[in-house]
Amino acid sequence: MQQTRSQVTERDGLYELEAGSDVLDSPRYNHDMAPTKVRERTWNKWHITALWVGMSICVPTYTLGGVLTVYFGLSVGEALLAILFANVIVLIPLTLNAFPGTKYGIPFPVLLRSSFGILGSNVPCLIRALVACGWFGIQTMFGGLAIHLFLGSVFEGWKSLGGTGEVIGFMVFWALNLWVVIRGAESIKWLETLSAPLLVAVGIGLLVWAMPNVSMTELLAIPPKRPEGASVVSYFAAGLTAMVGFWATLSLNIPDFSRYAKSQKDQILGQIFGLPLTMFLFAALGVVMTAASVKLVGVTVSDPVTLIGHIQSPVWVAVAMALIIVATLSTNTAANIVSPTNDFQNIAPKVINRTKAVLLTGLVGLVLMGHELLKKLGLIVSDISLETVYSNWLLGYSSLLGPIAGIMVVDYFLIKKQRLDLAGLYRDDVYPAWNWAGFLAFGVPVALTLLSLGSDVFSWFYSYGWFTGSALGGIIYYGLCVMRAQPSAVKTAV
Numbered sequence: 312m313q314q315t316r317s318q319v320t321e322r323d324g325l326y327e328l329e330a331g332s333d334v335l336d337s338p339r340y341n342h343d344m345a346p347t348k349v350r351e352r353t354w355n356k357w358h359i360t361a362l363w364v365g366m367s368i369c370v371p372t373y374t375l376g377g378v379l380t381v382y383f384g385l386s387v388g389e390a391l392l393a394i395l396f397a398n399v400i401v402l403i404p405l406t407l408n409a410f411p412g413t414k415y416g417i418p419f420p421v422l423l424r425s426s427f428g429i430l431g432s433n434v435p436c437l438i439r440a441l442v443a444c445g446w447f448g449i450q451t452m453f454g455g456l457a458i459h460l461f462l463g464s465v466f467e468g469w470k471s472l473g474g475t476g477e478v479i480g481f482m483v484f485w486a487l488n489l490w491v492v493i494r495g496a497e498s499i500k501w502l503e504t505l506s507a508p509l510l511v512a513v514g515i516g517l518l519v520w521a522m523p524n525v526s527m528t529e530l531l532a533i534p535p536k537r538p539e540g541a542s543v544v545s546y547f548a549a550g551l552t553a554m555v556g557f558w559a560t561l562s563l564n565i566p567d568f569s570r571y572a573k574s575q576k577d578q579i580l581g582q583i584f585g586l587p588l589t590m591f592l593f594a595a596l597g598v599v600m601t602a603a604s605v606k607l608v609g610v611t612v613s614d615p616v617t618l619i620g621h622i623q624s625p626v627w628v629a630v631a632m633a634l635i636i637v638a639t640l641s642t643n644t645a646a647n648i649v650s651p652t653n654d655f656q657n658i659a660p661k662v663i664n665r666t667k668a669v670l671l672t673g674l675v676g677l678v679l680m681g682h683e684l685l686k687k688l689g690l691i692v693s694d695i696s697l698e699t700v701y702s703n704w705l706l707g708y709s710s711l712l713g714p715i716a717g718i719m720v721v722d723y724f725l726i727k728k729q730r731l732d733l734a735g736l737y738r739d740d741v742y743p744a745w746n747w748a749g750f751l752a753f754g755v756p757v758a759l760t761l762l763s764l765g766s767d768v769f770s771w772f773y774s775y776g777w778f779t780g781s782a783l784g785g786i787i788y789y790g791l792c793v794m795r796a797q798p799s800a801v802k803t804a805v
Contacts, residue, residue, distance in 0.1 A: 362585065373593060376595065417570060422723075451680065461629055514592065522599070
């Protein structure tokens, strides 16, 4: 006989929900959004390390050094330091926001119900989902290009397809991504664990290929592209902020993965081992390879897919492209599909299950890349490039997510004191439908960030947007919560 009231049990600091009819019949619950059982939390520190290696080794990481030197006026050495420091800094919100996922086994949208409300959680969820769908489309474009070049190295006639071949590659890679995520978390864990050593091998191989054609001394001696005598501080800080924004999205939805961790120690060590050093080394590889590309292929090439495509040996191109396909697949599935899949389910869990949410994610990503695909097919002519979308819209949009990260940390650690009503997160009678403190704390820094775009006096607020937004959002949220009566959820939490 089904129990009426849900029961929460604790084992070694990990909480587990035995759902009763009060939760099972709730419109806020489905099996995919349910808290993981303790037995399902199988990811140890090495699985989480492999997750970050798999997500970090990708085409955008490779191009980061070039972005910082060209657009932010940093020298090569300064750019690499900014990347290293940024990924050490971003470990803080990543680790802190992972805590409730590990303790309670809940995904990102369910955790947001505590700070934004049961229904209100859909607003930040959909903001996060749109960013992820954009990145999914861009990474799928790179993966599709790799498939096109792979097939072109194996079948000579394939090259003549040109842009059409790239679109076919895009659709094949698109379907492959969706298939992996539909199969569930264990498929993602298996993919990341398999791909991590392969991706490290690719990086070493590319470095061996490039090093005879580049002088590190000359590379580090290249002067920065900023006004002579200008202070490095403001340029470095702006570049640092941009690099923190690179993982701003994952610092929000890290509970989507930490809910599978065996312990807090595993999630902390896995992230420390996997993120900062991998990002630094692969970005450094991008700097070296871009500098060496003139001698290697005769022109400056800033992305690895195009660079490898210049190699004259079809065998090596095929091998390299196969590995890049694996690299992009491991990044895309984990970083850009898991989150919107959970986010879309949060809208109506009884109606949208994981399979439907994955397909919806794929559809939105396809629509966002529709303009670029039509260009490749020759159906439209446009000056808008994929690089413009990547550098302007997505990076700027990601910087607006800082307040959400600050609100989440303050809500869990300072307001709720690491105590949540686990069953209450899946019902309508414990947490409010809309938590207006969360929306005010989010809206104020976002409004100030947008207003600062047109102000020379407050331009620093935008330049350091992730830091200013997360700090101000957290402070406002704390102040609003302290001024009003504490939520009843805190009193009844387990």
